[in-house]
Amino acid sequence: MRILHIAPHLGGGVGKAHATVTEAERQGGTSIRRSYLLLEAPRDKTYAERIRANGCELHVTPDPVTIARLAAEADIVQIEWWNHPRLYGLLASETLPALRLVIWTHISGLAAPLIPRRLVEAADHVLFTSPCSLDAPNLQAAIRARPGAIGVANSGFGFDGVVRGERSPGAPLRCGYIGTLDFVKLHPRLFDFLDAVESPISVGLWGQYDPQGPVAVGAAAMRRPGRVRFEGYADDPARVLSDLDLFIYLLAPGHYGTGENALVEAMSAGCVPVVWGNAAEAAIVSDGETGRVVRSGEEFIATIAELSAAPARLARLSAAARIEATRRHSPAATAQVLADAYRTAMSSAKQRRPFREILGLDARAWFESSLADWMSEGAVRLVASLAAAKGSLAHFRACFPSDPSLAGWRPASVQAGGCSPVRSSGSLMTRFGA
Structure with missing residues (x-):
């Protein structure tokens, strides 16, 4: 076949x-x-x-x-x-x-x-x-x-056979994240939540990011900015995860993800996930059994305090996460x-x-068809993002710079029931926008 x-x-x-x-x-x-x-x-x-x-x-x-x-x-x-x-x-x-x-x-x-x-x-x-x-x-x-x-x-x-690093009794929780370092995907209040944690923690963030961009600015504005480190690209994610206690996976409500590969990898390495209660993450993590699912900043702060004080519970969650990642994925x-x-x-x-x-005849119709109500959080991120990536308006403009349907355009208003796609005529780009 x-x-x-x-x-x-x-x-x-x-x-x-x-x-x-x-x-x-x-x-x-x-x-x-x-x-x-x-x-x-x-x-x-x-x-x-x-x-x-x-x-x-x-x-x-x-x-x-x-x-x-x-x-x-x-x-x-x-x-x-x-x-x-x-x-x-x-x-x-x-x-x-x-x-x-x-x-x-x-x-x-x-x-x-x-x-x-x-x-x-x-x-x-x-x-x-x-x-x-x-x-x-x-x-x-x-x-x-x-x-x-x-x-x-x-x-x-996930990964097979990851050997966990030894954890020193009483040491601060080693926390981390691997993935897209952009508020298109990350929770907009991530650094507020990390700043408010009273328990001693260290947080490593692995991934490409703009040193002058909003994520870097948000981290620098923390009262305790030293607890967050930007580690760059993770060449060996299995090794990175083997040394972490918690995988801090607080993603934006309404984000576009689904399979959440990084989350499954973390679980397979015995790194206990703490995730925001979005549907995709909640379909992977069973709260209290293979990790923790939180739905507010207060709940996140309390969860970190709880796990800091209960190393035996942390170990049980770690073992269960590994078993679940192997069984289901x-x-x-x-x-x-x-x-x-x-x-x-x-x-x-x-x-x-x-x-x-x-799908429609031009790039404006294609982009609008993905939005529905453009005032929703996910739609606003796609419209407002300045990064030409992940299906944003900037991405469409970068791929179709000569398409007149996108020239100077942004959604102007919200109509009853959402944004109605405008299927205007326009020439298709030669070689699909190349």
Whole structure:
């Protein structure tokens, strides 16, 4: 069976998920041949090279004729979906021929950015990366109409055999975070909460960040800024996590994440997670059993004090987190879910999909379709972000600098029931915004 994956790139959690699944398939034996079509050249080639080493073909930024040929030769085309501008550009260009369509979504869709309902309806099979997406408000009718065509395939996998570092009795809790250091994802009051903790703690933050940006400014404004350290990129996250007691995973309400790869990795290393009570995190962490789920700053502060004073409880949570990460987040299980989805999709004939009608004609329509009510927290972050990343308005403008529909535009008002997408006409960008 020949599967063509179309993805903007293979970085971060998506790249790791596919590298891990293809390694599991290679070890277990498979009749599936996977090819990957990337709409951007990889910045970090680590996962792309691992995927290639597993016997998969990679096609980086091919021309439209090659894209059409690859899609026609495949038994199934799988779209790795998140609201990346180049995905919209490719689909709306109507380059793709008749195909069988599987979609694996890598955003939750619970808040902006939304998963387009009509895209879900047009697919032969749809897989979410978390069961929390089954509650996405705009997808309820589509899910009820075709329950057999909807499933969940975990995309977050942990580490095997991490050896925990020794913890000195009475030592301050070693806390940390690995991931996106941007308030697009982090809770806006993270540093207020860390500052208010009375227990002695040290907090390491691993990830790329702007030394002059809002995150750095927020940390510097703390009364006790010395308790937070910016550690840079984590070259060996398993080693970093093995030395931490707590994984401080306080993400913004309404964030776009779903599989939460970093969270699963932390649990697999026995690092006890303390997470904000968003749906995606609460679907992974069982409060009081495999970590703690907090819903206020006061609850976070009390939780840190409690765990500081109870090393035996901390050890029990650590052991339970490791067991749960292994039990629920297996790459072999995800590979089986994908294979089952392919068998379902193969019962359908190839057909053309009206992507332009589904998504709109220009970049403004594509961006607006992801917002719903743009005054929601998630939508405001996408509109206001100055970083050309993660499906923000700035990202769309960077990918489609000549699209007149985006020139000087911002959502102007909130209408009853949310922001109504304006599907204005406009030329599609050559080579999908390149």
